Amino acid sequence: MTTRFYLNLFALVLTLAVIMLGAYTRLSDAGLGCPDWPGCYGQIDVPSSVDDVAKADANFSRPVEAGKAWKEMIHRYFAGTLGLVILALALLTLKRTSNPYEQRILPWVVVAVVVFQALLGMWTVTLLLKPLVVTAHLLGGMTIFALLGLCLFRQRPLFYGWAASGLANLRTLAGAALVLLIGQIFLGAWTSTNYAALACPDFPTCQTQWWPPTDFAKAFTLWHGLGINYEYGILSSVPRQTIHWTHRLGACVIAITMLALAVRLFMAARHDGRWAGLAGVLIAVVALQITLGISTVVFHLPLPIAVAHNGGAALLLLTLVAINHAVWSARHHV
Secondary structure, eight states: OOOHHHHHHHHHHHHHHHHHHHHHHTTTTTTSSSSSSSBBBBSOOOOOOOOHHHHHHHHHHSSOOHHHHHHHHHHHHHHHHHHHHHHHHHGGSSOOOSSTTSSSSSHHHHHHHHHHHHHHHHHHHHHSOOHHHHHHHHHHHHHHHHHHHHHHHHHHHHGGGGSSHHHHHOOOOOOHHHHHHHHHHHHHHHHHHOOOOOOOOOSBTTBBBBBOOOHHHHHHHOOOSSSOTTTTOOOEEEEEEEHHHHHHHHHHHHHHHHHHHHHHHHHHHHTTTTTHHHHHHHHHHHHHHHHHHHHOOOOOOOOHHHHHHHHHHHHHHHHHHHHHHHHHOOOOOO
């Protein structure tokens, strides 16, 4: 194991922590805990002295709420540290190595995504929690997590050369599962950023109906203009329950697709037993994510479970990245 591998692994774990801290900040309504960026009320930390608080209250439209501000700043501190770790990982590519699996381009791609992610973080605050921006910010974090995972997998020959038959069909199914999951993550983020998580407080029905009243046009209007404060949402009840219901339907599609992929991986295990391990991990993570999703509704959005639901989505994404990497690196069974 090389220094790059361990640094990559650390960056991956830190990214998961940043994703969950971001979810915690958003779900505890602390997204505007600091009304400016990158500091907080013009400071590098949260104003605490009487004079600093009075000055902050006078210069900004939002009074200081120390609890919310610290949640936001801790998230920013972790995100800033992650950016530095990823930059260090990219700089290590300039050093020659004899390992043929070492990645040289991908870490710099991650750096570019991190830069854009920082801009999204700034716009999240300056555009007053605009749902499209906040959703893009969450997707950006997931993208960084997935790319770091791919970079880690490529550094070791762990998933190279596994034997499988019908590779074309397996690759198509694995790719489709990944695309559908990305769409489902978008729906989950859109549900959260539009404050629609409790729009359907019952399960498995929504507002006691199997198909509640819907308004897809308003629910999925991506741009509502500038100068609007989106804190606590601007949509009425029907568009919100439309978003929530769509996310539930997406979860059903994802579950069926993941089950089909797991079955296909178990079939591949007849030629190479290592595929069974990936299938088992996939089933376990999907089961965990479904349990967390249902618990979020049944127990009315408890913060720890809702945050864990975001982390589960990230782990499911990482699992599918590993599966896709494995099937595209596999050899045809003869």
